[in-house]
Amino acid sequence: MRKQGGGLAWALVGPTLLLLVAFNVFPLLWNVLLSFTNAELVGEGARSVGGANYARIFDDPLFAAALRRTALFVFVAVALELVIGFVLALALKRDFKGKPVVLTTLLVPMMLSPAVMGLYWSLILNGNYGLLNQVLGALGFGQPQWLTDRDLKFWSILLIDVWTWTPFMMLIALAGLASIPQSLYEAAAIDRASTWTTFRRITLPMCAPLLGLAVLFRATDALKQFDLVMAITGPNDGGTQTLSALLYQVVFRDGKVGLGSAYAILVLVVVMALATVFTRYVERMRGAEASA
Amino acid sequence: MKVVRVLVLVVGFCCAAVPLAWMALSSIKDRADTIHAHPKVLPVPGTPAGDDSIAFAPTLSSWAELAEVHAGAQASFWSHLGNSVIIGILSTLCSVALGTACAYGFSRFRVPGASDWLFFVLSTRFMPPLAVVVPVLLMYRELDLQGTHLGLVLLYTVFNLSLSVWLMKGFLDEIPRAFEEAALVDGYTRMQAFVRVVLPEARTGMAVTAVFCLISAWNEYGFAMTLNSSDAVTVPAYFAGLAGNIEGMPWPQVAAGALVFVAPIVVFTVLVRRHLLRGMTFGTIKQ
Known part of the structure; x- marks a missing residue:
């Protein structure tokens, strides 16, 4: 009973699509226009400057540094989240008493506001009175300045991100593990496959498609890392400035809207490239599901 | 093996x-x-x-001080929490209503280019907020929406549409069409069938979708901070403002406030735990 659309169908989907165009597509196009001007946050009279903003960015050491830092962040954070999440999922595979409580507790961090938790983490990570250093001290380890040490603060932010998003990977890994038919393991047991072989030949490849989806999901998010950087160091810190933080600094602190818009467009191109890979991936997975 | 498993779980839990x-x-x-x-x-x-020693004298003074205005802020924690509640609830209602209607359209009618539209909707989820915030800011200045509740409600409504459309599409697809067909045979109009037959069946889905929309609006920081400096500052932006506090961070109040702020989220997480996978992946993965 899939009816030809007509008026009712458009009346149902129309408002949503219109709003998305008004608040996403339209501002985006506007942003492209702004990126070719010298517009400022305050004051009128923006002039066209052609491609000067883009030319400037490619010579800008700050942009290059932020780009490298963001890439490192995405790569390391997502990899850690994937590995730890997968290990946790493996540990949770079998049933045990109290599993629902443990599982739900493990999932909570990803639901909490990074901005609020970031601020709160700066209490735990404080070098002088933070809980982490007190525990480390009691165990006889060194007590680094997590938040102020030039080389460390980037990694502290990354660890908070790992704390927040590992549950997400764990959740998806659990779904992947649950989808593996028990019969495969039984067959492996008959063949006397070692634990390692079973893991490498059955568990890992069967989970891979879902984990791939999770990695893409996380990567596009991590690429936009902003909240934690703001909470821990602010946007203008030479050790932690990610692309989003740089963009914020340029637009809202320096007031250079034109230049900031050019940054935004470049960031967007990268994000959208990843997002396209993601949607293709979803389409392919759905196609495989439908034909299976 | 078992020792390793228990160890992993204990460390993770802690x-x-x-x-x-x-x-x-x-x-x-x-x-x-x-x-x-x-x-x-x-x-x-x-x-x-x-x-x-490791002992301390417990006090509830920080909880009482949540009503005070701290340096670096313009109103008390409670008043900012009020903003979060108003903006969160209103935007959630709008998102779920629009998203359900839209998802129903895509689920039951042949909309030309449906698949492309759906992926367009999904792609808006990946948009970096900072890539659109300046034009939105300029637009809001013209419309006098800057720093208003309505401005953020609108923005979060749109921001959550990708989530609500995709989640609701999944839930609605699972409701057998036979229900509506029977209703149509009974003389209901399409709209009546939708309201009286489909919507009651989709209650769980709508509740789950609402929870995820609410959480996402509740936690949002980028827009809340850049579009607001006064009246409609939500809790995440308020907390961030405290970070520059010259009197030093009022940690007990921050902890108390953060606790109040995250407690409902923890409750919601428990309530929707069966649907977490769906919600967190926009329905692209189903259990």
């Missing part, structure tokens, strides 16, 4: 739970106890101030 437990403890401390050189773990009434 990593997730200890920061939250510490938050609760910090909220009943004196400021001096939150920044004490020794960890203050044990609430013991009557512990003298400046004591070097």
Whole structure:
């Protein structure tokens, strides 16, 4: 009973699509226009400057540094989240008493506001009175300045991100593990496959498609890392400035809207490239599901 | 193997739970106890101030001070929480209503280019907020929406549409068409069938979708901070504003406030735990 659309169908989907165009597509196009001007946050009279903003960015050491830092962040954070999440999922595979409580507790961090938790983490990570250093001290380890040490603060932010998003990977890994038919393991047991072989030949490849989806999901998010950087160091810190933080600094602190818009467009191109890979991936997975 | 498994779970559990437990403890401390050189773990009434043991005297003063206006902010925590509640609830209602209608259209009618439209909707989820915030800001200046509740409600409504459309599409697809067909045969109009037959069946889906929309609006920071400086500042932006506090961070109040702020989210997480996978992946993965 899939009816030809007509008026009712458009009346149902129309408002949503219109709003998305008004608040996403339209501002985006506007942003492209702004990126070719010298517009400022305050004051009128923006002039066209052609491609000067883009030319400037490619010579800008700050942009290059932020780009490298963001890439490192995405790569390391997502990899850690994937590995730890997968290990946790493996540990949770079998049933045990109290599993629902443990599982739900493990999932909570990803639901909490990074901005609020970031601020709160700066209490735990404080070098002088933070809980982490007190525990480390009691165990006889060194007590680094997590938040102020030039080389460390980037990694502290990354660890908070790992704390927040590992549950997400764990959740998806659990779904992947649950989808593996028990019969495969039984067959492996008959063949006397070692634990390692079973893991490498059955568990890992069967989970891979879902984990791939999770990695893409996380990567596009991590690429936009902003909240934690703001909470821990602010946007203008030479050790932690990610692309989003740089963009914020340029637009809202320096007031250079034109230049900031050019940054935004470049960031967007990268994000959208990843997002396209993601949607293709979803389409392919759905196609495989439908034909299976 | 079993030892490793238990160890992994214990460590993981502690990593997730200890920061939250510490938050609760910090909220009943004196400021001096939150920044004490020794960890203050044990609430013991009557512990003298400046004591070097792990005991501290619990106090509820930080909870009372949530009503105070701190340096770096313009209103008390409660008033900002009020903003979060209003903006969160209104935008959630709008998102779920629009998203359900839209998802129903895509689920039951042949809309030309449906698949492309759906992926367009999904792609808006990946848009970096900072890539659209400047034009939105300029637009809001023209429309006098800057710093208003309505401005953020609108923005979060749109921001959550990708989530609500995709989640609701999944839930609606699972409702057998036979239900509506029977209703149509009984003389209902399409709209009546939707409202009286489909919507009641989709209650769970709508509740789950609402929870995820609410959480996403509740936690949002980028827009909240850039579009607002006064009237409609939500809690995440308020907390961020405290970070530059010259009097030093009021840690017990931050802990108490953060606890109030995250407690409903923890409750919601428990309530929707069966649907977490769906919600977090926009329905692209189903259990």
